[in-house]
Amino acid sequence: MEELSMKMQSQLQSFKQVQTELQKAISTRQQLDGQLNENDIVKQELDLMPEDGKVYKSVGPVLIKTDLLEAKQNVVKRMDYISNEIKRLDSQIETLEKKQVEHKTVIQKLQQQLAMAGGMK
């Protein structure tokens, strides 16, 4: 009985930990999604620019003139990076979700065992 409730405690704790990790991963994933969208919109805008269009990049309080081609490449590079990050997070979320389900079944079993042990007394 004692042993069972100890097990239960540690299981519950790791379940909660997985849950917080999962939530964190999901919120980061949402943030990245927003960034990807923003970059996509910027890319669309840059693609519409004429070849000799003037592009500036804000660095702190000043605007610095940038090459259009360079700006485009930069945005594409950033989008690639963000997409990769999203992929990484997606697989992380998947493993965490699996872990969560595993913990749930273990906890349910422990609950049953505890109820049984309690009933036998």
Added chain:
Amino acid sequence: MSEISAQPRRGMQEIDLTQLSLQQIIGLKQQLEGELQLMQESMASLKVAQLRYQGSGDIMEKITPETEGQEILVPLTASMFVPGQLKDTNEVIIDVGTRYYVKKDIAGAKDYFQRKVKFVTEQMEKVQAILIEKKKISDAIMDVTEMKIAQQQQALQSQAS
């Protein structure tokens, strides 16, 4: 500014509300209310974005070659201004996001803001459609909840008598 789709997601299935227990229905209702709130919030921020683009677009109408050299007040902070002069009335620099700015002539800028207003308006229409749909479901859930509670009370009364 993410694209919003009204397509039903994979794994969605129809459920008969009357088959659920009162507790399940309450859970569902809470979830739905959360979703509704989130959508109302995104509606509000879309509205702000729409007004901002609209406002910037309207200003473009006021910058004409005749205004060149005219005196203006340049805001340094929200409440402090310094006098300045319009030097170039042919081109403006627009913030397109992620710290990039592009130079456009007035016609190009007008086009840009018009496109943005259109885009935001489209997104708002999509959100609105989903919002209406969710509201309908929410109403249906309310009806079923009331029905269930009435049933329970009846059962209790018949037990008592």
